[in-house]
Amino acid sequence: MARPQATPESPGSRALVVDLIRSAGPISRVELTTATGLTQPAISLIVRKLLDDEVIVEAGTVPSTGGKPRRLLDINRRARHGVGIQLGFESVTLVATDTNGGVVARERLPGVGDDEPAGVIERLAESMRAFMTAADIPTASVQGVAVVLPGPMRPDPDTVIEAPTLPHWREVALRSAFEAALHMPVLVDNDASAAALGEFWSRGVSRYSSFACVYIGSGIGAGVVADGALFRGSSSNAAELGHITVDLAGPACFCGNVGCLEVIAAPRVVVAKALAEQNLARTLELDERATVAQNWEVLSRAAVEGQPLAAALVTESARAVAGAVLTLANLFDLDEVVLSGPGVATAGSIFVREVRAAMGRAFARNAHPTAVELSINPTDSAAIGAAALTLQGQLAPGHGPALRFAGP
Ligand SMILES: [Zn+2]
Numbered sequence: 233m234a235r236p237q238a239t240p241e242s243p244g245s246r247a248l249v250v251d252l253i254r255s256a257g258p259i260s261r262v263e264l265t266t267a268t269g270l271t272q273p274a275i276s277l278i279v280r281k282l283l284d285d286e287v288i289v290e291a292g293t294v295p296s297t298g299g300k301p302r303r304l305l306d307i308n309r310r311a312r313h314g315v316g317i318q319l320g321f322e323s324v325t326l327v328a329t330d331t332n333g334g335v336v337a338r339e340r341l342p343g344v345g346d347d348e349p350a351g352v353i354e355r356l357a358e359s360m361r362a363f364m365t366a367a368d369i370p371t372a373s374v375q376g377v378a379v380v381l382p383g384p385m386r387p388d389p390d391t392v393i394e395a396p397t398l399p400h401w402r403e404v405a406l407r408s409a410f411e412a413a414l415h416m417p418v419l420v421d422n423d424a425s426a427a428a429l430g431e432f433w434s435r436g437v438s439r440y441s442s443f444a445c446v447y448i449g450s451g452i453g454a455g456v457v458a459d460g461a462l463f464r465g466s467s468s469n470a471a472e473l474g475h476i477t478v479d480l481a482g483p484a485c486f487c488g489n490v491g492c493l494e495v496i497a498a499p500r501v502v503v504a505k506a507l508a509e510q511n512l513a514r515t516l517e518l519d520e521r522a523t524v525a526q527n528w529e530v531l532s533r534a535a536v537e538g539q540p541l542a543a544a545l546v547t548e549s550a551r552a553v554a555g556a557v558l559t560l561a562n563l564f565d566l567d568e569v570v571l572s573g574p575g576v577a578t579a580g581s582i583f584v585r586e587v588r589a590a591m592g593r594a595f596a597r598n599a600h601p602t603a604v605e606l607s608i609n610p611t612d613s614a615a616i617g618a619a620a621l622t623l624q625g626q627l628a629p630g631h632g633p634a635l636r637f638a639g640p
Pocket of ligand 1 (some may be wrong): 474475485486487488489492494
C-alpha cells in the first residue's frame with residue numbers, strides 16, 4: 233500500500249511513530265526517519281517527547297557503518313496497562329494487558345444470564361477492583377476501561393446495544409452506568425471490532441497492512457483495520473460479516489434480513505442440526521440442556537478427531553464462513569486475516585484450512601497473498617481487544633477513541 237505523507241505538525245505524526253515502534257521495534261531513529269518520511273529533527277522531537285512520557289524506552293544499540301552505534305527504541309511494556317471487560321450471556325471475562333497487548337492477568341466470571349443490568353454492573357465493578365488489586369496493577373497506569381459486547385449498537389452519547397443474546401440490556405445507558413460504578417472513563421464497543429484491534433495491536437501488525445479479524449462467538453462478526461485504525465463506518469457497525477446474505481431464499485434472521493451467514497453457519501445453528509441427528513447426538517452425548525458453547529465444544533472436538541458426521545457439519549459451516557471471508561478480502565483487498573473467538577478455540581484448524589483454500593480464489597491473488605492465521609488466544613481475544621482499545625486511545629491518539637470521563 234502507498235505510504236501517506238506525514239509532516240511533523242500533523243496530529244497523526246506521534247501516532248505514526250508509536251505505531252512503527254510498536255510493530256517494528258526495537259528500531260533506530262534513522263530507520264524511523266526512513267519509514268515515516270519525516271525529517272530527522274522532527275523524529276528527534278517526537279522521540280524525546282515519547283521518552284519523557286515513558287511511552288518508549290532506549291533498548292540497546294546496534295553497530296553502524298562509520299559513525300557511532302545507533303541506539304534502538306522500543307515500547308515501554310510497563311508504561312500503561314490496558315483493561316477490558318467482555319460481557320456475554322454465558323461468561324464475562326476481565327483482562328489486563330501490558331502496553332504491547334501481552335496478557336498480564338485474566339479472570340473468567342459467570343455470564344450476565346437473565347440478571348438485571350444494574351445488579352450485574354455493581355457486581356462487576358467490585359470484581360474489577362479485586363482483580364486489579366490481585367494483579368498488582370497500579371490505578372495510575374490505567375486510564376480507563378473498555379466494555380465490549382455483541383451488537384448491533386447505537387453510538388449515541390451513552391451507547392445502547394440491541395444484542396439478541398442480551399435481551400435485558402437493550403436500552404440501557406451502558407457507558408454512564410459503568411462509569412458511575414467504576415469511577416473511571418469507560419468505552420463501550422462491539423466485541424468483534426475490539427478483537428480486530430486487539431489482534432492488530434498484540435501481533436505487531438504493520439499499519440500499512442490491510443488487516444481483518446473474523447470473530448466467531450455467539451454470532452459471527454468481523455473488524456477491519458486500515459492505516460492503523462479500525463474502520464468504523466457510520467455508526468461503529470462496520471464489517472458485519474455475519475449478516476452478509478449468503479442465500480437469498482434462506483431463513484429469516486433476527487436482524488430483519490434473510491439468508492444471513494449467521495443463520496446458515498453460526499455455532500448455534502450447527503449445534504441445532506447436530507442435536508436433530510439422533511445417532512450423532514447420542515454418540516457424542518450432546519445435551520439439549522447444555523449451552524450452545526458447551527455442545528459446540530463437544531462437536532468441534534469430535535470433528536477435529538475425525539468423527540465423520542461431526543466433521544461434515546463443522547466443515548460445512550467453515551466453508552460458508554470461508555465464502556463470506558473471501559467476500560471481505562475482495563471488498564477490502566486484505567493482506568492478512570486472523571480467525572478468532574471461542575467458536576474457533578477447538579475447531580480452528582478446520583476453519584483456517586477452509587478459509588485458506590478460499591483465498592486461492594481471491595480477486596487480487598496474483599497481486600499479493602492474503603495470509604490466514606488463527607488467533608493465539610481465541611477465547612479471550614475480544615477482552616484483550618477491549619484492553620487494546622484503551623491503549624490505542626492513549627498512545628496513538630487520533631487512531632482510537634479518546635478516553636474521556638463523561639460520567640455523572
Ligand atoms: Zn442477519
